[in-house]
Amino acid sequence: MRSHYCGVLNSSLIGETVTLCGWVHRRRDHGGVIFLDMRDRDGIAQVVFDPDTEESFALADSVRSEYVIQVTGLVRARPAGTENADMATGQIEVLGKELVILNKAETPPFQLDDHQQVGEDVRLKYRYVDLRRPEMLNKLRLRSKITSAIRNFLDDNGFLDIETPILTRATPEGARDYLVPSRTHEGQFFALPQSPQLFKQLLMVAGMDRYYQIAKCFRDEDLRADRQPEFTQIDIETSFLDEEQIMAITEKMIRKLFLDIKGVDLGEFPRMPFAEAMERYGSDKPDLRIPLELVEVKELMKSVDFKVFAGPANDPKGRVTALKVPGGAELTRKQIDDYTKYVGIYGAKGLAWIKVNELAKGVEGLQSPIVKFLGDEVSLSLMEAVDAKDGDIVFFGADKAKIVTEALGALRCKLGEDLDLYTCEWAPLWVVDFPMFEEAGDGSLTPLHHPFTAPSCSPEALKSDPESALSRAYDMVLNGCELGGGSIRIHDQTMQQCVFEVLSISAEEQREKFGFLLDALKFGAPPHGGLAFGLDRLVMLMTGASSIREVIAFPKTQSAACVMTAAPGEVSAEQLRELSIRVRKPQPVE
Numbered sequence: 336m337r338s339h340y341c342g343v344l345n346s347s348l349i350g351e352t353v354t355l356c357g358w359v360h361r362r363r364d365h366g367g368v369i370f371l372d373m374r375d376r377d378g379i380a381q382v383v384f385d386p387d388t389e390e391s392f393a394l395a396d397s398v399r400s401e402y403v404i405q406v407t408g409l410v411r412a413r414p415a416g417t418e419n420a421d422m423a424t425g426q427i428e429v430l431g432k433e434l435v436i437l438n439k440a441e442t443p444p445f446q447l448d449d450h451q452q453v454g455e456d457v458r459l460k461y462r463y464v465d466l467r468r469p470e471m472l473n474k475l476r477l478r479s480k481i482t483s484a485i486r487n488f489l490d491d492n493g494f495l496d497i498e499t500p501i502l503t504r505a506t507p508e509g510a511r512d513y514l515v516p517s518r519t520h521e522g523q524f525f526a527l528p529q530s531p532q533l534f535k536q537l538l539m540v541a542g543m544d545r546y547y548q549i550a551k552c553f554r555d556e557d558l559r560a561d562r563q564p565e566f567t568q569i570d571i572e573t574s575f576l577d578e579e580q581i582m583a584i585t586e587k588m589i590r591k592l593f594l595d596i597k598g599v600d601l602g603e604f605p606r607m608p609f610a611e612a613m614e615r616y617g618s619d620k621p622d623l624r625i626p627l628e629l630v631e632v633k634e635l636m637k638s639v640d641f642k643v644f645a646g647p648a649n650d651p652k653g654r655v656t657a658l659k660v661p662g663g664a665e666l667t668r669k670q671i672d673d674y675t676k677y678v679g680i681y682g683a684k685g686l687a688w689i690k691v692n693e694l695a696k697g698v699e700g701l702q703s704p705i706v707k708f709l710g711d712e713v714s715l716s717l718m719e720a721v722d723a724k725d726g727d728i729v730f731f732g733a734d735k736a737k738i739v740t741e742a743l744g745a746l747r748c749k750l751g752e753d754l755d756l757y758t759c760e761w762a763p764l765w766v767v768d769f770p771m772f773e774e775a776g777d778g779s780l781t782p783l784h785h786p787f788t789a790p791s792c793s794p795e796a797l798k799s800d801p802e803s804a805l806s807r808a809y810d811m812v813l814n815g816c817e818l819g820g821g822s823i824r825i826h827d828q829t830m831q832q833c834v835f836e837v838l839s840i841s842a843e844e845q846r847e848k849f850g851f852l853l854d855a856l857k858f859g860a861p862p863h864g865g866l867a868f869g870l871d872r873l874v875m876l877m878t879g880a881s882s883i884r885e886v887i888a889f890p891k892t893q894s895a896a897c898v899m900t901a902a903p904g905e906v907s908a909e910q911l912r913e914l915s916i917r918v919r920k921p922q923p924v925e
């Protein structure tokens with residue numbers, strides 16, 4: 336139907352007849368001449384109709400925004416002075432000869448140029464219109480380029496692309512499962528995979544050696560922050576490689592990707608143990624673009640006569656930490672109040688601060704509601720501990736370690752963003768030496784990654800002191816986002832059972848839920864390990880998008896629904912009967 340895409344027209348085609356297909360982006364009537372900006376996937380071209388071609392002119396006059404048309408015309412140079420340097424096709428225009436309306440369109444729910452004015456729900460309801468915007472299209476185009484570059488890299492390095500089931504048993508990654516009722520097995524359910532974790536391990540037992548998959552994963556989580564109930568992973572597993580080799584090969588892949596697609600050399604990724612990341616940056620995914628660091632001041636606060644600080648300072652599970660912001664003395668009372676509210680989200684009961692006006696004057700030069708409680712000596716020692724300078728502000732957190740770490744870690748990032756403290760554009764790193772387990776709210780242990788991660792100690796050591804055991808896991812972090820994470824896996828049945836025991840999974844439950852894995856480990860499982868990258872997040876970072884929803888063609892809303900198809904939806908009584916399901920919520924009367 337067409338000879339050229341709109342966006343490729345240029346001066347080299349002057350004098351040629353072309354046929355274009357696309358959408359009416361804009362229609363303008365200029366003193367008896369009609370201009371149509373015609374748009375397709377590749378760009379926009381200007382088509383001019385003059386009254387000489389009577390029939391086409393009348394048709395062109397009748398078209399409206401978003402009509403789908405086919406135009407045949409002659410490429411010619413734009414008259415001198417009317418060229419548009421901002422447009423790829425701005426040197427030429429098409430003198431329209433024939434116009435066919437392929438389909439009409441109602442007035443679109445929003446103007447493509449004005450999407451900022453429309454709420455995200457409207458954009459999501461009419462996503463097919465929203466995706467016509469060149470900005471959205473370009474993000475999806477880049478996403479496609481990224482996946483293809485990754486496939487090429489992995490193919491070239493001997494990885495096999497293998498699909499794993501979507502209807503399966505639970506694959507625990509710490510979220511709730513999406514369940515699918517089985518019709519043929521009454522009262523029983525499939526779970527959608529939270530990741531292909533167990534299948535990729537079984538592929539290693541099967542001798543596939545190197546596997547990858549661009550895999551959909553499903554996690555029913557409370558949609559905090561920027562999560563999607565279904566999302567995509569670049570899922571990788573290898574046999575006979577240790578953590579150094581796996582990190583090396585995947586780092587190479589990401590570096591090559593950034594170089595090929597963005598022309599950016601990320602350099603060699605530094606390594607940081609988990610404990611150091613939490614201590615210095617209050618996060619297991621530190622944003623190293625921000626030059627602020629948390630400084631432990633527990634010792635100094637032990638003997639102060641101020642319970643807010645002395646309490647946590649003398650509590651082995653407490654933490655008292657300072658965060659210096661160079662130049663921050665300029666923050667207003669209102670800004671400080673807002674930051675106090677912000678750390679409240681993380682459970683901090685307050686946010687103490689000292690502004691450094693003139694250090695040469697001693698405590699007289701400090702401005703703060705807490706100096707009088709801390710005393711002169713401690714206040715000045717604190718300034719020394721953080722190496723404060725005139726014009727700085729120092730914030731303090733004192734509470735249970737978990738609260739202080741999270742609150743000041745988050746504050747650090749917020750200040751970095753608000754005050755634009757970034758020192759570079761890209762800051763990648765590997766976080767290593769994670770603990771095997773963390774304490775859940777009820778005092779029990781949960782795996783920090785998943786329960787198939789290998790510990791770096793023996794089963795005996797693991798059993799005797801699980802809380803201090805470290806794992807052979809590694810996370811790749813970029814600009815404060817976890818890009819990917821993985822580990823060496825347990826390939827020994829005894830060790831796997833030992834981890835299950837520490838997690839209080841009874842022998843019976845182990846059999847029932849993971850019997851197939853424990854069996855496979857008995858039949859010649861090679862040492863193996865891998866990792867998975869979050870593709871949506873990777874594309875978001877590479878396109879500079881503000882949310883992962885912006886780089887997914889048809890994302891769900893924050894409440895895990897699709898407003899376009901109105902999913903999830905109710906099903907017929909007959910379907911429920913077939914599945915032997917009775918819904919407890921009363922059905923609306925029809």
Ligand code: ASP
Nearest residue numbers: 530532821822865866867
């Ligand atoms: N399955 C893990 C995840 O989804 C990644 C991995 O360990 O390879 O986070």
